[in-house]
Amino acid sequence: MFPKSPSGMSAFIRLIVIFIFAFPTVSLSQALYSRSFGDKKAHPVIFLHGGPGSSSVFFEATTAQLLADRGFYVIIYDRRGEGRSADGNAKMNFDEAFDDLKGIYKHYKLKKASLLAFSFGGLVAAQFARKHPDMVKSLTLCSALVSQQKSYDTILRAAGAIYENKKDSSNLNELASIAKMDTNSLAYRTLVFKHASANGFFNLKEPNDRAKAIYDTYKTNPLITGYVKNERAVSTFWEHEPRHNIDVTPQLEYLHQKGLPIFALYGKQDGLYSTDQISELSNIIGDNHIKYLDNCSHTLFIDQQEVFLNAISSWVGSVR
Structure with missing residues (x-):
């Protein structure tokens, strides 16, 4: 498996060194898969994926680098027991998620970061921000569950x-x-x-051309084709987490009152949310902090990728 000659071994070592320094952004520390994009000195944005049992792989494969190109230090990770963070002993409850998110901060040497929460990730992010407001610079809800x-x-x-x-x-x-x-x-x-x-x-029944092109990459992108979903994630969460059906409206109200910038993006064709739900959220965070997008379903960062990137650049960029 390894080269036996001295010259071959030297070449092999050089190849390993080149690989390590060419791809410094992937981490498997503490059994969690994570990856960073962009300049470490830029404003940090941590993406929290949906679930239980999902992964950051779709955001990683389609949007993370584009957001980093807007001047952010983007960090993605898979929660313990989900996606690439396989762990047969994972409890997959909220407390474990909070501890591991704190671990991400520690691993990337962050004191404060903006949270970008997708779907179920919104429940994790809102509770985390309430528990650790000193660690959160802003919170953006993207197709995120509230109630x-x-x-x-x-x-x-x-x-x-x-x-x-x-x-x-x-x-x-x-x-x-x-x-x-x-x-x-x-x-x-x-x-x-x-x-x-x-x-x-x-x-989405009729995605725009950009979204169609992105969804087509699902068939060939090795990150996505190699992704294996943990089908036991939901039942594991139910086994270890007593809070099965929650509403983080009180946390959002508290955070808004304390001055934390909260932003939100939702799609009009996303079947998880009614117009009344969007109005209720708007009443909490303000009309100018929410976008309700047409021709957009649940995977908003793909269905309306350009609007998503522009919104994050404007909103989160203003709180750097």
Whole structure:
């Protein structure tokens, strides 16, 4: 496997040294996969992915470098037990997520950073910012959950309207059964998201040309093709985390009152959020701190990538 001749060994060592210094941004420290983009001296932005059981891989493969090119030091990582941070002993609960996020700060020698939270990552980021406000310079919510129950209600209401229109009695009966379930149960969440997926609530029917081109790279980008999802992540989270169905509105209200800049980007075709939910968030953080984008579903940083990059550049750039 290794070169046996002295000259061959020297060449091999030089190759290793070149590799290490050419790709200094990937870290596997403390069993967490992380990667940084951009100048270490620039304003740090930490991306928190969705889940449970997802990964930062899609943001890493499509958008992280572009954001770094706007003058930010972008850090992505996979939470313990998710994506590339495989760990059979991971509890995957909120407290573990908070501790590991603090570990990311330590590893990259950050005292303060802006948090960019996607989907489920919003629940982690809002709670973390409330616990450690001295470590957070700004918080940006990107298609981020605020009230899980309100999103569940939005999904069920929209699915019900579709089934009513189709006179689909079978699915209407199932929705009626779901409405009687324990809203804190894993079975409830599973069935709610089953209907969201079945009705395409996370996907955009007619993405723009830029988004189409990005989604096409999913088939060939080795980061994405090599990604393996932890299918046990949700059940593991349920086993170790008592807070199954939360609302971080109080945390956001507190942080806003304390002067933390909070920004938000959501898509009008994202089936997790109603216009009422967006209005409620706008009332907390201010109309000028939120963008509600057309022709945009859940993966906002792809569906409207240019608007996303411009918004982060303007908003987060103003709090450097």
